Amino acid sequence: MSVDTEGTTAALAARDYKSSVKPVWCPGCGDFSVLSALTKALAEMQLPPEQVAVISGIGCSSRIPAYLNTYGFHGVHGRALPLGVGLKVARPELTVLVSGGDGDGFSIGGNHFLHACRRNVDITYIVMDNQVYGMTKGQASPTTAPDWSLSKLTPEGPGINPFYPLVIALASGANFIARASTSDPNGTARMLVEAIRHPGFSFVQILSPCVTFQPEQRDWKKLVRPAPVAATSDPAKAARRLMTDDNLFVGILYQGSREPFQPRLENRLEHPTELEEQFAV
Amino acid sequence: MSVDTEGTTAALAARDYKSSVKPVWCPGCGDFSVLSALTKALAEMQLPPEQVAVISGIGCSSRIPAYLNTYGFHGVHGRALPLGVGLKVARPELTVLVSGGDGDGFSIGGNHFLHACRRNVDITYIVMDNQVYGMTKGQASPTTAPDWSLSKLTPEGPGINPFYPLVIALASGANFIARASTSDPNGTARMLVEAIRHPGFSFVQILSPCVTFQPEQRDWKKLVRPAPVAATSDPAKAARRLMTDDNLFVGILYQGSREPFQPRLENRLEHPTELEEQFAV
Amino acid sequence: MNPASVSIALAGSGGAGVLTSGNALLEAAAQAGWYAYLSRSAGPQIRGGESVTMLRICNDPVESPDDTFEILMAIDWRNFERFAAEIPLADNALVLGDADTGPPPGFLTALPVRYHELPLKRTASGIAQGRPNMLALGVLAELIGIPLQTITDMLNRLLQTKGQVALDAGVSCVTAGMELAQKKLPAVQRLPAPAPRSPGERLLITGNEATGLGAVRGGVRFVAAYPITPATEILEWLAPSVDKAGGTLVQAEDELASINQIIGASFGGTPALTATSGPGMALMLESIGLAVAAEIPIVVVDVMRNGPSTGIPTKSEQADLGMALYGLHGDAPHLVLAPTSVADCLFTTQWAVHLAEALQVPAIVLSDQSLGQSRAVIERPADLTFMARRETPASVSDGYQRYALTASGVSPMAIPGMAGGQYTADGLEHSPVGTPSGSAADHAEQLHKRQQKLSGFNYGRHWADIEGKGDTAVITWGSTTGPVREALARRKAAGHTTRLIAVRLLAPAQPASLGDALAGVERVLIVEQCHGQQFYRYLRAHYELPGEVRTFCKPGPLPIRPCDVLTQIEDWL
């Protein structure tokens, strides 16, 4: 954190949100761009790093908390969302971001994704989608194309219908739904700021190439384009729009206004032993 | 099974699909009607009981296999679908039905629901939806209304957006999607026959009242009504239709034509030790 | 001589109300000043099934079912044979039935009991809104010697929301029941009058409620859980209570979510707990390992039922011990505790919260269906000092090491919000700073630290309940402590002293303390309610047991009774 000469804390820069740990990601990996966009977003919001917690599961992408100077939690595979939900519900004043990969979030973690969308706790979920399990060296994930045959586990391709994260998020009731691409880190930063600011559960899918196991994803930068229309707050409209989505439009799809889930946390007891009175004889 | 005097096997009647175990369900429970509809459906199809397997998880509704004279598996809570998928993939000639409750299927089992829809194995999934955990004495399930305050666990109501099973099934790629109601057991039987006949993953939500913990569901029979339009094979049309759904329309929503997932299971080895040759030095 | 206690079973089916009147009787006995202990058993139906309420009333605190029942009252006898094994009758026991609802099962009348008929249904039908179970309550109150006024007071409270008609009906039924007893039944030997009590001196509570209370007293302010029998009542009690205390309970989508939600909350500094039973606990093991590695305090209560798998969800057994002790992958030291009575559910849970927080580690509390769902009169607990107090860094500066190697093994834990304390909690092996590390040195250091903070801690005298003297010792744990304690009390009354060691802290093992407790012992009997000798194997693995060792190991669902234990000892000596 840089301190100016007068002794008051100066504005925080993006680099103030980076930790000293060097990423182990492959050079070229999209996740570097996400890291950069995220630190920019936090700097734009001037959130004190100690008021931010970034929670993840397991995967290449899930290593991101350690690269940040915020509080972080690198949990187990697939369970980042409940970690984040528990933290936010118990400590509502914190800014809680949950981040990870498509395998972590949509395969083993799919149930928590559904239910986090429904529950609508005020957290932001960032999925770095590379349509593959990077960390375990290249197996099909739920977002992988059915005919992708480069994994030894599914040598003829997984052969199953891909998972459409935005559709599922909308169907489950997420309050903010967007898609970004690592080819536009500044646009991604802005989208993250909007997602964080939006009350309730915000979901941002970031197309983040795995240059090692999905090298053709380097072409994404040529293919992605802005969504032709602006964000809507009408789920029906959002649903209709998703029907023509080719998964390469970036932009905010949906911004709803459902009340976030947040219990009050207000002590109404003089002393916990008051609770015993109901049993007294 | 009734045998006629000539010694040839006569047609199987619905009762031939019932076992001698008496259900422990509460009198009035909708699940009786499901049991009745299912036996009628099997009888209409004249499936030999030994060629049918009914697989379930845990819950009141999940007790159904023991009440049938087919093969059955009463597994653990939330895992009926993968049991069924494993069985069907390994034994494609069997008719595999998976059945259970809304808690079993959409709460703890939500991830398998998503991925079974995607995988599109040729099984039929029947959820007896009573918007409550009956077996554990009345807690909110994913389909419970947010303001339902009769559970001690959520005394002010669960406060979260309900789970819309048909929407999720459609979004995840199920091949056949329908809603039935226990107030129309014959209609339900027909829908089950169509679901079983339809190749790939078929999903039938049956509104099945829990008279004990959701007694107002007895009114469902007055409220449900046939869907105003016929089944479609166009997901976009089905999606649009779901937008005006009040969860009380019964009928077949969607019938797709995706190829079911079924590996070939064809031995191409003279002897398993052939596989050793690749390692020989 | 006056009897030490009286045990009553009240049977009936299809909404006959045996639970309601059993509970009313319990409450009245408590109000009258006695101690009492109530458990129940029911058929597989969700409602309207056959069921029995079993009540034991006593002048002293009571923590165990007795060997036999002195009184059996049936509103009706439907499916009663299913409970036969659960209700051993005393010789000469008073068996009461209503001929109008059918005859008693043959096997009962063949026993050396005194069978009497009471026209419960008929009498009730003569009273507006009269109910046979309320008559039965009157009969039993009269037999035991509970004054009408005590019952009336209690009904006034219980039925206040139901209106005057219901209340009048209740009082009339009870009165009629008392008269029936006086007219038709022989006198039974009554308990001595209870000692006078000041109101509020004791609590009438189930083990599950006591667990919840212990949690809140210990400081728990976040609970996430997924319902499961027989743990749900902990959650049902906690939902409004933790809310009043400024926390919250979240009903999660599954156990994987609930365990991770509490880890998240605790990472944020809020003491957190979940409660479940065997199947749910099994699903949590991976993430409990995360809490071990990342050093996040949490409490997981497992209210055990019969296994394996779904087993018998409504009945009791002590067979999750192995899973609780060893079920985590890798070397994952953690705490395992078990309450030794309904009352102790409160203390042990509160202590578990305290220890988990002090040691930054998961604590598993092994309760069981029998402790959890039994309701008993217990002494009101002192305002214990065991509270959640987590060590946080006094000040955090640039070099903050979350997993610093310290003398105690406990590293001060920064809490989100503390400026300068930012770190990443990690389930990967890590350096003291928390950075992932695959080095053998870091691994060895952190493994050692995590183990040593537990093994080096001074748990004090609460690690076990140790009572009595003599060269024979009985070692037990959990809910079997009640019957063992009673068996040994009977031996003592007969002039033989036997030691009792009821282990409350199961992990880490305390070999030195047990060694002390066993000094001079020549015979050890190990008592547990499971099939696979799990407790015995655990003791062998971690302790030296002196002299001759025998085991008494019986699976659920039938409870172990004091006479079972007594027989074991007497057959041996």
Place this chain on the structure above:
Amino acid sequence: MNPASVSIALAGSGGAGVLTSGNALLEAAAQAGWYAYLSRSAGPQIRGGESVTMLRICNDPVESPDDTFEILMAIDWRNFERFAAEIPLADNALVLGDADTGPPPGFLTALPVRYHELPLKRTASGIAQGRPNMLALGVLAELIGIPLQTITDMLNRLLQTKGQVALDAGVSCVTAGMELAQKKLPAVQRLPAPAPRSPGERLLITGNEATGLGAVRGGVRFVAAYPITPATEILEWLAPSVDKAGGTLVQAEDELASINQIIGASFGGTPALTATSGPGMALMLESIGLAVAAEIPIVVVDVMRNGPSTGIPTKSEQADLGMALYGLHGDAPHLVLAPTSVADCLFTTQWAVHLAEALQVPAIVLSDQSLGQSRAVIERPADLTFMARRETPASVSDGYQRYALTASGVSPMAIPGMAGGQYTADGLEHSPVGTPSGSAADHAEQLHKRQQKLSGFNYGRHWADIEGKGDTAVITWGSTTGPVREALARRKAAGHTTRLIAVRLLAPAQPASLGDALAGVERVLIVEQCHGQQFYRYLRAHYELPGEVRTFCKPGPLPIRPCDVLTQIEDWL
């Protein structure tokens, strides 16, 4: 005297190709007729990280790393210090580096080793498509004494798809490397020439591949799994292989799905398996309990890595033993087996399939990263008779009882499709027919049946590898068997006999057999690779250990080496 083996480490970073040349060397050595054993270690990066390939070549079958390395060759030295602890160098070891890529780390040159420089990079740049790692291959081949022709033949095979230019480059580099070695390096003492072999007599295979092969040989035709390091290669090998054999592999959405898919398939009569590592296995425990209760045979392979939690995913440890033995809730008897070598992965897995099917029970196979990912030359296994053979009813009639009480405890299992055999498999406690039951008698009967079918079975001599004589015994299991065996062989060579007991069948425990195996023993050393003494605690719990008992217990990730074991024994005696 000729050396017994030679150990070589080949280090490099960022795509230097040390794995490729290490494997080429391994293959060439195997072709030449030697035995060999290759393992590797790498940094945390997905690609381009620093890594070392460790190869040991021997005239006899080899199952363990040696104490030290005779040769260390670095293509470059980047981050080499991270591996220092893994590569103990022999006194006078030959250390080879390329000055053009930088100097060796200081700590290395301070050791009593012979450091030589080789212009690998420069020489390679003079060859079209030349690569330093291929030069290194030539250097090492020359040092060991592998003829150029053997290497050329091997390259012909390996590079056949890469085209003539690549092949020529390879041969030129190897030739140049050989020349460099002849010119620049002192002669090292070479291994004796290998015995002549007929082709195909042996297999060059990893433990993970051998596990897959054992599974298919045993009869497995359905596999469902979720990828996890270090188990993924089992699945990668099985995917096409089980397909060829008429079965299939399904990549499931998570471990909860994979375990239940295999249970479903096996319910349908198809022998089924999954493979995972600690975290995934933890998630499967609840459903493994279902397979116990419903008596469905399945095989679960856990390729262990360092725990707790995510731990160190790419390294080896034996710390999932407790979970495998005790991790299921309730009393849930099942099989736990562990291969004792790379070769034995094949046998043990095949046997596990056989036993699981014969006993209708889940079998857990505990492999580990070191067994699974090491590649070794092994004897080609005999066509063993252990095959999946499940007992099905000869004929089914109306009274069919799925869980009938039989003398063996195994009940003939109807398979869907068999008319008249319809039943419902259940995780609830049940009667012999399979109807849910909460009765104490049914529970006791079924608990007993499920335990007795395992404890009463005759497992024969395969329960353990028992070797040697004498009054000192070493008991071990799994991958530590290799180093222990080698340590004892060295003692034997020095004239001292010591017993080896490497337990293959960990559950159910075989106390009588171990008793026999330990007859006359006065000292027992227990060797295991974990921190928490899990194996020692298990042995104490279930066996009588004679005489004095000591433990040698060291966590991963560093392997236990023969000298470690030897030191323990020698310090003691």
Place this chain on the structure above:
Amino acid sequence: MSADRSKPPAGGADYTVDELLAHSLAIEAEAEERYTMLAEQMEVHNNDEVAKLFRRLAEIEGKHVAKVQALSGDTPIPHIAPWDLRWQGQSSPEAPEFDDLHYLMTPHHALELALQGECYAAEFFADIAASASDATVRQMAEELAQEEREHVALVEKWLARYPKPDRNWADDQDPPGQE
């Protein structure tokens, strides 16, 4: 959307003989099976009195099945899929619906249900008799209606023996979830 279970399809009750037989067989068989299931429910829930009544009703309906089979003589009754059976309600006229049950129900309730079913069945056949163009159908339907009317009378007689229980009959003394 519950329509009147007693009615043949609106504007089209002109069954053939085969259709009438198929419908009546389906109605009686369903009633027999339904009463058997209801009896089991009461047995499981320890309501012996009502269980016995349902068993008795099942027996009677069983005889009806035989009667319909006799009516058809040697010609096999054609099979109609349950959902192709034509009537206005969603389930067959005679069998009580599952959700009309309560575990504390009294014989009075059970007989009211039975009475309703018998009345519906009687009306159903009467309607057919009234509107059929085929004389055989008319006659058969009238015969069946008459049979049902006899049942109505029988059940009414039984019902007289069981007065309406007081309005608290469903009060559950141990409501579920109370523990």
